[in-house]
Structure formats: C-alpha cells, structure tokens
Amino acid sequence: MEQDLQGRVALVTGAGAGIGRETAFQLAARGAVVGVNDLKEELAAPVVDAIRARGGRAFGVVQNIATRDGIREAIRRTHAEGGGRFDILVNNAAWVRYQAIPDIQPETLDRMLDVGFKSVVWSLQEAAALMDPERGGAIVNVSSAAALRSAANSVVYSGIKAGILGITRAAAAELGARNIRVNAVCPSAVPTEGTQRNRDAARDANRIARTPLGRLGTVEEIARSICFLASDGAGFITAQALSVDGGITLTNI
Numbered sequence: 394m395e396q397d398l399q400g401r402v403a404l405v406t407g408a409g410a411g412i413g414r415e416t417a418f419q420l421a422a423r424g425a426v427v428g429v430n431d432l433k434e435e436l437a438a439p440v441v442d443a444i445r446a447r448g449g450r451a452f453g454v455v456q457n458i459a460t461r462d463g464i465r466e467a468i469r470r471t472h473a474e475g476g477g478r479f480d481i482l483v484n485n486a487a488w489v490r491y492q493a494i495p496d497i498q499p500e501t502l503d504r505m506l507d508v509g510f511k512s513v514v515w516s517l518q519e520a521a522a523l524m525d526p527e528r529g530g531a532i533v534n535v536s537s538a539a540a541l542r543s544a545a546n547s548v549v550y551s552g553i554k555a556g557i558l559g560i561t562r563a564a565a566a567e568l569g570a571r572n573i574r575v576n577a578v579c580p581s582a583v584p585t586e587g588t589q590r591n592r593d594a595a596r597d598a599n600r601i602a603r604t605p606l607g608r609l610g611t612v613e614e615i616a617r618s619i620c621f622l623a624s625d626g627a628g629f630i631t632a633q634a635l636s637v638d639g640g641i642t643l644t645n646i
C-alpha cells in the first residue's frame with residue numbers, strides 16, 4: 394500500500410459512483426482519511442464500507458453539495474471527523490444533461506450550474522478557511538476534455554467545465570499565499586454510471602479511433618492523476634489543467 398497521503402484528511406464530492414468513488418478508494422489506499430460525499434446514505438455507505446474492508450479510513454458525508462450550505466457543511470463535517478484538519482478537496486460531483494440549444498431548460502441549466510459550478514465556488518471559501526497554511530492544502534477540480542474541445546449539444550456542459558478551469562487558475566492565484574494548490578484534471582470519456590446513458594458502441598468506436606492510445610480511459614487512470622495532483626509529488630504544481638485523455642484533445646483535428 395502506498396502511504397504518501399498518510400494522515401491527510403480529504404473530501405471527495407460525488408464519491409458514491411464513478412470517478413469520485415475510485416478517487417476515494419485510491420486516496421484511502423495512500424493513507425488519507427476520506428470523507429465520502431454523496432446525496433444519499435445508500436450511495437456513500439458502500440464506498441465507506443469497501444474502504445474500511447481494505448484497512449483504510451473513511452466516513453460518509455451525506456449532503457447535497459448543490460447549495461452553499463450543503464458544500465460548506467460537507468467540508469466542515471470532514472474537518473471535524475478528521476480531527477480538526479482538512480488537507481485535500483476533490484470537487485468531482487456533477488449532474489449532467491446534454492441538450493441542443495433550443496431544448497435547454499431553466500431547470501436543467503440551474504441544476505447543472507448548482508452542482509457543477511457554484512459548488513466549486515462556495516467550496517473555496519470554506520476550504521481556504523479550514524486548510525492549515527503551515528501544512529498546505531490541495532484542491533483538485535474535475536473538469537473535462539469538453540472544457541478544451543467541444544461538440545454539439547454541450548453548450549452548458551462545456552461552458553461549465555471551461556469555467557472550472559478559470560476558477561482553478563484564479564483560485565490558484567489567490568490561495569497560493571495560503572500554501573493551497575489548486576489544479577484541475579480534464580478526463581476524456583471513461584465508462585461510469587453517469588456516462589452509461591450517453592454511450593453507445595458506435596460513439597465509443599469513433600472516440601477510440603481518434604485517440605492516439607487507441608482505447609478509452611478508465612476511472613482508475615483518472616483517479617491516479619487526481620491523487621498525484623493532491624500529493625506532495627505535485628508540490629510545485631498549481632493552476633494547471635492536466636488532460637488525462639489518451640491524447641485525443643490535442644490531436645487528430
């Protein structure tokens with residue numbers, strides 16, 4: 394078991410499934426104490442149980458992070474459960490719908506913004522207040538390849554994920570003086586519960602054909618890059634967007 398995050402206290406939002414769940418597993422395997430956030434107990438609890446069964450330390454943080462109070466409470470709870478420290482925040486949760494421009498509805502736009510964008514803004518206030526400048530802190534925002542290269546039906550998704558990169562850079566500029574690093578990852582499509590509804594064999598084959606490494610990525614690979622950015626190995630890295638995409642974003646135009 395790698396131990397490079399031994400004793401760190403981390404919160405992963407939306408950790409009941411997909412990339413967030415795997416990130417919680419890997420942070421815990423590296424020795425971190427992990428707050429597993431999701432909307433419902435039945436989503437968070439199995440992840441907490443699986444981490445504990447492997448000898449790791451975790452606790453559930455059932456909270457809707459789409460509101461200012463919700464994300465603040467999730468961070469405060471993690472700080473309290475972690476014995477009064479808070480070192481790593483992974484802003485991963487998202488609620489996603491792909492819609493053509495005429496079909497975008499106020500409810501969809503609001504929910505996507507609340508979960509995927511506003512929560513990241515509000516998280517910064519609480520995280521910055523609770524991270525110890527002596528020890529430093531790391532925030533990793535989960536953006537997307539869609540922040541850098543767009544397709545039809547993704548005005549809202551691409552807009553939010555590009556906004557996340559702006560937040561990442563601005564927050565890095567502002568929080569560096571408090572020894573807090575802020576970075577983002579930009580994954581290409583990886584199979585998760587969340588992407589199930591938008592994937593089909595033809596689309597996957599097309600993506601694979603355009604990807605230099607000739608395959609889709611995995612949640613394990615995305616989580617490893619998040620753990621790297623959260624670790625001391627990335628100690629002089631801040632304000633960056635790390636593409637974890639098999640090369641698809643910058644090739645084959």
Ligand SMILES: NC(=O)c1ccc[n+]([C@@H]2O[C@H](COP(=O)([O-])OP(=O)(O)OC[C@H]3O[C@@H](n4cnc5c(N)ncnc54)[C@H](O)[C@@H]3O)[C@@H](O)[C@H]2O)c1
Pocket residue numbers: 406407408409410411412413430431432436456457458459484485486487488489508535536537538579580581582583584585586587588
């Ligand atoms: N999977 C991909 O192909 C892919 C590619 C690029 C970027 N991403 C990004 O990675 C992140 C995770 O994606 P995924 O595919 O693993 O998602 P997913 O849908 O599989 O899991 C997301 C989790 O977040 C939880 N969640 C949703 N709203 C929440 C809220 N208000 N409060 C707390 N929890 C909430 C859900 O219940 C779910 O368990 C997202 O930010 C997504 O945009 C994913």
